[in-house]
Amino acid sequence: MHRRSLLALAAASFATPAFAQAWPAERSIRIIVPVAAGGSQDIVARLLARHLTEALGQNVVVENQPGAGSNIGYEAASRARHDGYTLLAGSDSLSINRTLFPHLGFDPVEGFAPVARAVRVPQILVVRADSSATSLQDFVGATRRGPVAVGTPGNGSLAHLLGEQIQAAAEMRWTHVPYRGGALAVNDLLGGSLQGVMINIGAVTDHVRAGRLRGLFVSSATRAPGLPEVPTLAEAGMTGGEAVGWHGIVAPRGTDPAIIARLNTAIGQVVARPEVAERLAALGLEPVNESPDALGTLIRADASRWAETIRRARIQPD
Structure with a gap:
């Protein structure tokens, strides 16, 4: 191989490590x-x-x-x-x-x-603190007796997809109400126009701790350290549905x-x-x-x- 080609190969072989070593000085x-x-x-x-x-x-x-x-x-x-x-x-x-x-x-x-x-980022299903649903099974029963509206941060959000899986597994249906962001859904739940909200745990941790909302389950395999009183989905009676963002x-x-x-x-x-x-x-x-x-x-x-x-x-x- 021509000497110039060999030198070019040698230079190329050292170019990436040298650049990485200098990063992020530029x-x-x-x-x-x-x-x-x-x-x-x-x-x-x-x-x-x-x-x-x-x-x-x-x-x-x-x-x-x-x-x-x-x-x-x-x-x-x-x-x-x-x-x-x-x-x-x-x-x-x-x-x-x-x-x-x-x-x-x-x-x-x-x-x-x-x-x-x-x-x-575990997902969580929350209801108002004064809701008659104190467990996931209560909530499933409510969906079978009449219309139940559940808000999420939007169509195609992780909360929405998890909700679809849970409904299929439990053979029940709720009315999905998509929002453009979770804060509006939580406000409507607190105001009484929704019966539940599926959302990432960080959006409602303060509300659950303050007693304004009740968590029915978290979607992780183990309880969330931030809300240790809320059962996991498996503890709430549904296995195989864990989903953590x-x-x-x-x-x-x-x-x-x-x-x-x-x-x-x-x-x-x-x-x-x-x-x-x-x-x-x-x-x-x-x-x-x-x-x-x-x-x-x-x-x-x-x-x-x-x-x-x-x-x-x-x-x-x-």
Whole structure:
């Protein structure tokens, strides 16, 4: 082989490690958040950004790009340079959106490199504290006696899909009322125009703790540390229906594995900090420290699981 070609190969073989070693000295890192400010996904992203700034020695900023079921932010991140300076605040909707929005110009599952699942986000079914339903079985019975309206954060949300699975398993039906965000659904439940709300635990933890709402189950395999009095779905009488959402970080596909490994380590250290763990616990969220491969496995498994539910129930996006 020509000497010049050998030199080119040698230079190429060292280019990626050298770049990864220098990262992130060049400029600030941005985290695209595909939802509006204020919700648990945004709060977690901002918490990570603040502490990653210290951990990485580089400014980490949050950029909200909401809309189109998170797909505006997702697409922007998928088309960004895979140089480690653009990250995405990912969630379970990456798996859901692949089937819910079949004509996207990008693949929400394969278009990203998993970095870290920072927190687990159990779902919860809540009713008003004065409701006659004190258990899931009571609630199932109520749906068989007459119309029962259950709100969710929207068509195709994890809460909606889990609700469809539970209804099929229990052979009962409620009236699904989709909202554009969970806060409005919770307000209507408190006001009495809904009989229940299925939602991520962080949206209602304060209401349950204050005695305004009652949790009938959480969707995780074990009880949520933030609401230990609420039974799991299995304890409430239904097995095999566990479904836990997540908030974390992914990167554009092709991002250097060394950068991903460094980010994964840093995020694991951040969520283990006592002050961060305390903030997450206040939201009812559970910190997670696991590998990028584990997150990738979860994303692909959920994509398969929810595709079946979406097709069977003929779910359409808002």
